[in-house]
Amino acid sequence: MASIAVYSVKGGVGKTTFAVNLAWCAATISRRQTLLWDLDAANGSGFLLDVDPKKKRTARSVFSQERNPSKLIRKTEIDNLHLLPADESIRTLDRQFSRLDKKKRLAKIVGQLGKDYDRIIFDCPPVLNEISAQVMRAADLVIVPLPPSPLSVRAFDLVVEEVRGSGKSHPPILPVLSMVDMRRNLHREAREANPKWPVVPLASAIEQCAVQRRPVGAFAPRSPAARAFAQLWTAIERKLAKK
Secondary structure: EEEEOOOOOOOOOOOHHHHHHHHHHHHOOOOOOEEEOOOOOHHHHHHHHOOOOOOOOOHHHHHHHOOOOHHHOOEEOOOOOEOOOHHHHHHHHHHHHHHOOOHHHHHHHHHHOOOOOOOOEEEOOOOOHHHHHHHHHOOOOOEEEEEHHHHHHHHHHHHHHHOOOOOOOOEEEEEEEEEEEOHHHHHHHHHHHHHHHOEOOOOHHHHHHHHOOOOOOOOOOOOOOHHHHHHHHHHHHHHOOOO
């Protein structure tokens, strides 16, 4: 089992879209038993997969000592892909972690879930707090979507600092240029400055994910966007194989 965090301290970078599409690649291309764990209160992953959270089941109960997290997991319409959805109650997680005083509570739950799943992908909230610290202790790899802009570079520096602060054995980081339009000078310069970084283009097919409520590979498998996510997933699997 390997766990992959899709993380950024900046909103609007395509984090949730990345998480959903990479989970689809894991389940469909690699045919791995995959769990997408939504830790963002907006429940964006659940929306994109057309899975609405059950009101009586709160996301924070996953972290209670008495609760079996597997009982909160939902099936999706995609073979091999399950979702652990978020809801509004997840906003209190930071305080709950402080009360529990368990710095590796999330990592322990991941270990339990790893008995049933080959890949666990976190859709992380855009915050720097105990939630992000717990994710970094549990993750084997951190994916950071970066639209080509000075603000994104600054956000990436903050992510690197956060990951390195999680301990000596911190997970590796894979930055990915997202929403790239090679017709723009700034985007071309960012690509030339970082030629080894994977690239996901600016594409209408990706925007349609929110309309279709499906990953792009499910409705536009031959599109440049679907190919880009597939290539990114291949790079991720190769990186995990080296661990």
